[in-house]
Amino acid sequence: MADFAALREEMVRRQIAGRGIDDPALLAAMRAVPREAFVPGHLAARAYEDSPLPIEAAQTISQPYIVALMIAATGIGAGDKVLEIGAGSGYAAAVIGRIAGEVIAIERHAELAALAAARMVRFGYANVRIVEGDGSTGLPHEAPFDAILAAASGSHVPDTLKRQLTPDGVLVMPVGAPGDAQILVKVTREGEEDFREESLGAVRFVPLIGRAGWGGGTG
Numbered sequence: 043m044a045d046f047a048a049l050r051e052e053m054v055r056r057q058i059a060g061r062g063i064d065d066p067a068l069l070a071a072m073r074a075v076p077r078e079a080f081v082p083g084h085l086a087a088r089a090y091e092d093s094p095l096p097i098e099a100a101q102t103i104s105q106p107y108i109v110a111l112m113i114a115a116t117g118i119g120a121g122d123k124v125l126e127i128g129a130g131s132g133y134a135a136a137v138i139g140r141i142a143g144e145v146i147a148i149e150r151h152a153e154l155a156a157l158a159a160a161r162m163v164r165f166g167y168a169n170v171r172i173v174e175g176d177g178s179t180g181l182p183h184e185a186p187f188d189a190i191l192a193a194a195s196g197s198h199v200p201d202t203l204k205r206q207l208t209p210d211g212v213l214v215m216p217v218g219a220p221g222d223a224q225i226l227v228k229v230t231r232e233g234e235e236d237f238r239e240e241s242l243g244a245v246r247f248v249p250l251i252g253r254a255g256w257g258g259g260t261g
Contacts, residue, residue, distance in 0.1 A: 178252030
């Protein structure tokens with residue numbers, strides 16, 4: 043049987059800390075969450091590979107480094123309220139939940155939402171809530187959020203998501219067409235109508251589907 047604790051430690055050392063991410067709270071969270079429990083059983087032995095893996099509903103769990111990079115870029119701290127768009131397996135939400143005060147993660151696939159919610163109960167992540175629905179427009183009635191992370195790429199960063207940030211809040215989201223080069227974008231709210239954008243590098247994500255995503259036609 044695989045020694046998952048040892049594999050997890052090696053993942054953090056080589057894939058996360060070894061690439062320059064040094065936030066102690068984030069590294070501790072990555073060490074604490076059992077990634078093998080967030081992938082299909084037959085892939086558990088591959089859970090700590092330096093790559094994305096397939097999960098249910100023909101979706102994927104992101105590469106561990108990308109999960110860490112997105113969380114690090116938002117600067118999430120204790121007590122923060124965080125929105126995740128595209129909960130998938132629930133792994134990133136669980137990691138964020140080890141750092142933040144409250145996490146709400148939206149997932150449009152009912153099967154994935156149910157599995158992710160069950161995992162939160164199983165591992166006692168009481169501050170993480172999984173919501174089934176269209177995440178492309180965020181959750182205006184729950185806003186504002188200190189951080190928003192989107193695990194799916196849009197043609198642009200929807201204005202509705204930007205406006206759900208707190209002052210100085212940060213949104214991280216991939217932008218680019220499915221199958222094409224995509225850029226991970228960081229948006230910081232610097233004023234009521236002032237948003238600063240910067241690139242965090244090339245990535246590849248599944249498309250953001252929904253009213254403010256591909257085919258939705260709204261901002």
